[in-house]
Amino acid sequence: MSEMLxxxxxxxxxxxxxxxxxxxxxxxxxxxxxxxxLQVENEGHFLRKLGCSAAEGVKVLSIxxxxxxxxxHTLNHVLFDGEEVFATSPSPxxxxxxxxxAYEPRLGLIVLDTEGLLGAATxxxxxMRLLLKVLAVSDVAVYRTRAxxxxxxxxxxxxxxxxxxxxxxxxxxxxxxxxxxxxxxxxNLGPAAVVFQETSRTQLLGHDTTVPADIVLQKRFHDLGxxxxxxxxxxxxxxxxxxxxxxxxxxxxxxxxxxxxxxxxAPRQPDIVFSALQALSDRFCGExxxxxxxxxxxxxxxxFTCPSxxxxxxxxxxxxxxxQKDRMPHMADGLCQYAHQYNNKVLICKKCYEGGREVIVVPxxxxxxxNPWFGLAKYAWSGYVLECPYCGIIYRxxxxxxxxxxxxxxxxxxxxxxxxxxxxxxxxxxxNAAQRVLDGVNYVLQSVSEYSSGPTKAVTxxxxxxxxxxxxxxxxxxxxxxxxxxxxxxxxxxxxxxxxGEGFCQACSTRSMPxxxxxxxxxxxxxxxxxxxxxxxxxxxQVAQTEPKALVAxxxxxxxxxxxxxxxxxxDFPLCFVKGVARPDYWVPDHEITQCxxxxxxxxxxxxxxxxxxxGQGVCGxxxxxxxxxxxxxWDHxxxxxxxxATQLDSQ
Numbered sequence: 303m304s305e306m307l308x309x310x311x312x313x314x315x316x317x318x319x320x321x322x323x324x325x326x327x328x329x330x331x332x333x334x335x336x337x338x339x340l341q342v343e344n345e346g347h348f349l350r351k352l353g354c355s356a357a358e359g360v361k362v363l364s365i366x367x368x369x370x371x372x373x374x375h376t377l378n379h380v381l382f383d384g385e386e387v388f389a390t391s392p393s394p395x396x397x398x399x400x401x402x403x404a405y406e407p408r409l410g411l412i413v414l415d416t417e418g419l420l421g422a423a424t425x426x427x428x429x430m431r432l433l434l435k436v437l438a439v440s441d442v443a444v445y446r447t448r449a450x451x452x453x454x455x456x457x458x459x460x461x462x463x464x465x466x467x468x469x470x471x472x473x474x475x476x477x478x479x480x481x482x483x484x485x486x487x488x489x490n491l492g493p494a495a496v497v498f499q500e501t502s503r504t505q506l507l508g509h510d511t512t513v514p515a516d517i518v519l520q521k522r523f524h525d526l527g528x529x530x531x532x533x534x535x536x537x538x539x540x541x542x543x544x545x546x547x548x549x550x551x552x553x554x555x556x557x558x559x560x561x562x563x564x565x566x567x568a569p570r571q572p573d574i575v576f577s578a579l580q581a582l583s584d585r586f587c588g589e590x591x592x593x594x595x596x597x598x599x600x601x602x603x604x605x606f607t608c609p610s611x612x613x614x615x616x617x618x619x620x621x622x623x624x625x626q627k628d629r630m631p632h633m634a635d636g637l638c639q640y641a642h643q644y645n646n647k648v649l650i651c652k653k654c655y656e657g658g659r660e661v662i663v664v665p666x667x668x669x670x671x672x673n674p675w676f677g678l679a680k681y682a683w684s685g686y687v688l689e690c691p692y693c694g695i696i697y698r699x700x701x702x703x704x705x706x707x708x709x710x711x712x713x714x715x716x717x718x719x720x721x722x723x724x725x726x727x728x729x730x731x732x733x734n735a736a737q738r739v740l741d742g743v744n745y746v747l748q749s750v751s752e753y754s755s756g757p758t759k760a761v762t763x764x765x766x767x768x769x770x771x772x773x774x775x776x777x778x779x780x781x782x783x784x785x786x787x788x789x790x791x792x793x794x795x796x797x798x799x800x801x802x803g804e805g806f807c808q809a810c811s812t813r814s815m816p817x818x819x820x821x822x823x824x825x826x827x828x829x830x831x832x833x834x835x836x837x838x839x840x841x842x843x844q845v846a847q848t849e850p851k852a853l854v855a856x857x858x859x860x861x862x863x864x865x866x867x868x869x870x871x872x873x874d875f876p877l878c879f880v881k882g883v884a885r886p887d888y889w890v891p892d893h894e895i896t897q898c899x900x901x902x903x904x905x906x907x908x909x910x911x912x913x914x915x916x917x918g919q920g921v922c923g924x925x926x927x928x929x930x931x932x933x934x935x936x937w938d939h940x941x942x943x944x945x946x947x948a949t950q951l952d953s954q
Contacts, residue, residue: 329353329387330404330415333579338432340583341400345573352405352412352572359569360405361561362412364436364493366459367446369396369418376446376498377415380550380557381406388415401436409561410569414440419455435582437463439575440493441567442560443533444553447497450504454526460495460536461528467492468532470586470622492532493567494560498553499540506540515540534566585624608632612720614641619722632722644721649714651690663688663714669695670938688714771820773803780805785830794908801833888918888935895920900944916947 331351332341342348349356363381365373374388374397381387387404391397402415414436417429437443445456497519499506508515515538523530530536539553608619610632619625619632626632640647654661665686685699688709696713700706710716770776780796782789784804790796797811798804800822813834814826895911897904899919905911911920916932921944928948929940943951 329382329385330389330402332400333403333414334401334432334436334583336400336417336429336432338428338435338583340580342576345576348576349572352403354405354407354572356571356573358410358572360410360412360572360575361441361567361569362414362439362575363442363444363557363561364414364416364440365444365446366416366433366437367418368455371418371446371448373418373446374398374415376444376550376553377413379548380554381409381411381413387413401432409558411561412572412575419459431586434463434466435579435586437493438467438582439578442496442557443493444496444498444557446500448500450501452497452499452507452522456497457523457526457528460530460533461523461526464492464528464530464532492534495530495533495536496553496556496560497536497538499538500548501540501542502544504542506542507538535560585622610722612638613723614644614646614718614721615639617720632720632725634720638718638720640718641721646719646721647716648719649688649709650717651693651696652713652715653693653696654690655715659692661690661692663690663696664934664936665699666936666938668938670933770798771803773820774798775804777805783807783810785810785832791908797828799830799833800827801829804830806830886918886935889913890918890920892920898922898925900925900946912942914944914947915941916943916951919944 334340342351345356354360365377367373372390374390377388378384378386378390382404388402389397396418398415398417400417404413404415405411406413416433416436419433445459447453447456449456506515508518511518516536519536519538520530523536537556539556541549541552543549608621608625610619611617612619612634615636615638617634617636617638619634621630621633638646648662649664651659651661651663665688667686669687669689684701687695687699688697689695697709775798777796780790783806784799785806786809788807790807795808796805797808799806799811800817800820811828811830813829813831815829815834816822816824816826817829818824890913892911895905898909898911898921899914899917900921901924903909903922905920905922909922912923912926913919914921914926915935915937916930926942926944928943928945930943930948930951931938931940932943932947932951
């Protein structure tokens with residue numbers, strides 16, 4: 303029983319591999335998968351797959367229709383003389399997933415076979431958007447149907463595709479044609495649409511009237527209120543098949559005529575076709591939520607517009623997908639509602655608004671023309687200011703001792719703005735007086751410290767050497783860590799091992815143990831890792847008896863230094879509290895910052911944390927060495943910003 307089962311599994315496996323080998327040896331290849339991902343790497347790969355040269359002029363034909371209506375079969379018989387270039391199968395499941403491509407050299411035609419409509423598949427929204435991207439790069443679009451009577455689905459497909467093509471794809475294709483230097487823009491006229499209907503019992507469209515079938519078809523579009531302006535022409539081709547095989551001669555004649563016609567579109571190089579597909583794939587991509595998708599349209603706006611919604615009022619952004627790549631902000635129609643958690647109310651200069659400009663003003667500590675210290679003094683006396691870049695200072699909160707009016711009733715008007723995910727949060731004001739005072743004090747202290755650091759270090763090193771035990775290596779001779787051989791920085795502290803007397807960095811001298819043989823008594827003292835593992839230096843009893851007198855001065859120095867360190871630590875706590883109170887609202891709190899936001903380097907005593915005045919993130923000194931004015935945050939004079947914000951400010 304088990305042998306028979308293994309034999310059957312082997313036969314199934316061999317059969318599957320044979321089918322895969324046969325499919326891979328065909329002339330068609332997968333161009334775009336069901337996730338809208340291009341399966342060719344570049345233009346050269348695209349040309350090799352097609353089997354055509356880069357200099358040949360080509361056109362693109364694509365076919366659409368419901369699943370099971372024989373789209374692949376139609377392409378094989380019309381363009382490839384019945385050869386199975388595109389796979390067909392009697393299986394009840396669809397054999398065409400995604401978009402498959404092949405090249406027809408006689409007509410110079412790139413043929414695209416698409417996935418059928420109304421199929422039982424997931425991600426229907428993405429698959430529908432994929433069909434429209436294929437339609438956008440096509441010169442001829444064939445809709446294949448076996449319905450005895452034309453269904454409304456076909457009319458709505460073309461009508462929705464026409465509207466979406468004109469609204470979203472025309473600007474993208476026009477920009478592409480400008481980049482490629484084409485004489486005739488690709489987007490002047492859309493593809494030629496051909497409706498191919500095959501019936502068995504029903505008469506063809508226009509059979510019982512003298513009016514041409516194309517006119518009857520256009521009238522049906524008009525009666526349904528659907529437009530076809532995006533298509534250069536809409537033609538009807540019908541055939542009645544009472545007994546097989548199907549007669550494709552009229553369809554082949556129509557396709558040949560459309561391909562050879564240059565009235566609307568001329569042949570173009572294959573790399574331009576690939577560039578168009580790539581540009582549309584990069585622009586219109588990403589998941590599409592099923593929420594708020596119109597079920598009465600084949601190609602609703604949600605397929606091509608930005609998926610972001612306002613956090614306050616839940617209105618969707620009206621710009622196209624990935625518009626932020628073009629540095630276009632989010633936009634939405636309609637008014638927003640105020641939310642206290644987002645504080646999305648802004649002040650607009652009333653005089654500029656009446657003059658046709660919308661200028662947002664924010665309360666600031668001082669005017670942009672004031673000296674930083676003089677501006678703080680004026681803030682203490684006259685309060686915050688509202689400054690317009692066109693009108694100057696329009697308001698001071700304490701301009702008069704009595705009778706100061708509210709700015710909203712005099713010089714500004716309020717407006718509620720939309721709030722978008724990832725954008726800068728709105729703020730009630732930019733009154734950063736406390737932080738500016740701290741910055742000024744820190745600047746003065748840092749300047750004094752830098753100027754006096756050289757002499758102070760020299761004197762400290764000399765005093766340390768004078769009180770050091772005889773077996774300690776002098777500080778002047780220590781240039782690198784004795785353990786890890788790392789060169790000491792200019793401000794880095796050197797530590798001596800109490801056992802061997804060599805100089806080490808902080809990381810290599812974290813151990814402590816008693817060193818009585820050196821005269822340090824029974825209390826644990828700092829030693830290096832090597833001495834800790836060895837258990838101390840092997841010294842004679844005579845050394846232990848003679849050296850304690852030489853250690854008295856060093857012990858006194860260490861006690862004084864420990865006392866100063868404790869005082870410094872005690873002062874750090876209220877200082878951190880003051881910094882937390884003075885911190886602007888958009889700054890990330892210090893206790894939440896563990897590493898640099900730019901280089902992800904962990905903060906430590908040797909890598910202090912700084913705040914970028916533009917984004918408020920915590921960064922290290924190396925990633926925030928530049929200074930720029932940040933008027934949008936209330937910093938009119940050059941202040942510390944991170945490298946990313948500096949680049950963004952320079953590009954504005």
